[in-house]
Amino acid sequence: MTEAWVTLATNDDYARGALVLAHSLRRVNTTRKLHVMITNQVSVRLRQELEAVFDAVSVVDVMDSNDPENLALISRPDLGCTFTKLNCWRLTQYTKCVFLDADTLVVQNADELFDRPDFSAAADIGWPDTFNSGVFVYAPSLETYHRLVEFAVEHGSFDGGDQGLLNEFYPDWRDLPSAHRLPFIYNMTAGAFYTYPAAYKRYGKDTKIVHFIGAQKPWHGSSAVHQVPLS
Ligand code: UDP
Ligand code: GLC
Ligand code: MN
Numbered sequence: 001m002t003e004a005w006v007t008l009a010t011n012d013d014y015a016r017g018a019l020v021l022a023h024s025l026r027r028v029n030t031t032r033k034l035h036v037m038i039t040n041q042v043s044v045r046l047r048q049e050l051e052a053v054f055d056a057v058s059v060v061d062v063m064d065s066n067d068p069e070n071l072a073l074i075s076r077p078d079l080g081c082t083f084t085k086l087n088c089w090r091l092t093q094y095t096k097c098v099f100l101d102a103d104t105l106v107v108q109n110a111d112e113l114f115d116r117p118d119f120s121a122a123a124d125i126g127w128p129d130t131f132n133s134g135v136f137v138y139a140p141s142l143e144t145y146h147r148l149v150e151f152a153v154e155h156g157s158f159d160g161g162d163q164g165l166l167n168e169f170y171p172d173w174r175d176l177p178s179a180h181r182l183p184f185i186y187n188m189t190a191g192a193f194y195t196y197p198a199a200y201k202r203y204g205k206d207t208k209i210v211h212f213i214g215a216q217k218p219w220h221g222s223s224a225v226h227q228v229p230l231s
Helices: 014-029 042-055 068-073 077-090 109-114 140-157 162-169 198-204
Strands: 003-009 031-036 056-059 096-100 103-108 120-124 131-138 210-211
Touching: 003 014, 003 077, 014 031, 014 042, 014 103, 031 042, 031 077, 031 198, 042 056, 068 077, 077 096, 077 131, 077 140, 077 162, 096 109, 131 210, 140 162
Parallel strands: 003 031, 003 096, 031 056
Antiparallel strands: 096 131, 103 210, 120 131
16 A cells, blocks of 8 residues: 655746655655656756655656636636646556645645545635645546546636646535545645734644645745735
8 A cells, every 4th residue: 555645747847846845745754655747848957856856756748728718717827737637646556645736835744634535625715615726635546537537628627727627527525524625734825824814823833735826936036925924
């Protein structure tokens, strides 16, 4: 029984995020494997750096929604290629996985996530009846993979990315038993700091996984604004 953290980097920019993510997982002494999916757009140099810290690096083909209209609704024309995430269901060498976006950072050990059932995720702060697809627990399965690809071809995605697709694929997520709904501390989207600073002051120390959503990522330098609120 092998379990793994899985992430995705289709290019060098996100590979930098993936590197930091892997180091953060090592720092909290996870007992699970670390797997990164890359495409052939990742340079040899970054690939070698990834190989040094991940247990496994696999090369996947880019899958793109080719859906600029819906991507415009989330102002992220760059996210069509997040359909590439679907490849994570093909990693059947693992019995259970936790997918983490490359823009997440694990700040405390969160290995207990592997006790969660397939499929588990945390609410999206923009529409909490849906889940955010930056962190999810799942069981790799070729059958599920093929069903997802078929579903994508037939229905597309309401946001042009994987999140719109996965929410339509698991439409009853909100009503599943509570074990399927991850607490916010496992996918603390940084923007949420601003909307409820008092809650951050009260619960922020419990945070285990931070998710830096938005086009500006922390590795882009000082222009990337992801700050904790001043108390
Ligand atoms: N991603 C990628 N290449 C891209 C865009 C996205 O590899 O060009 C992957 C990466 O793992 C990233 C995830 O897809 O973390 C989702 O994109 P992002 O985190 O930027 O979306 P957000 O969380 O900001 O909505
Ligand atoms: C979201 C998620 C991200 C996903 C994107 C596109 O905001 O954070 O993981 O790739 O939407 O669907
Ligand atoms: Mn993200």
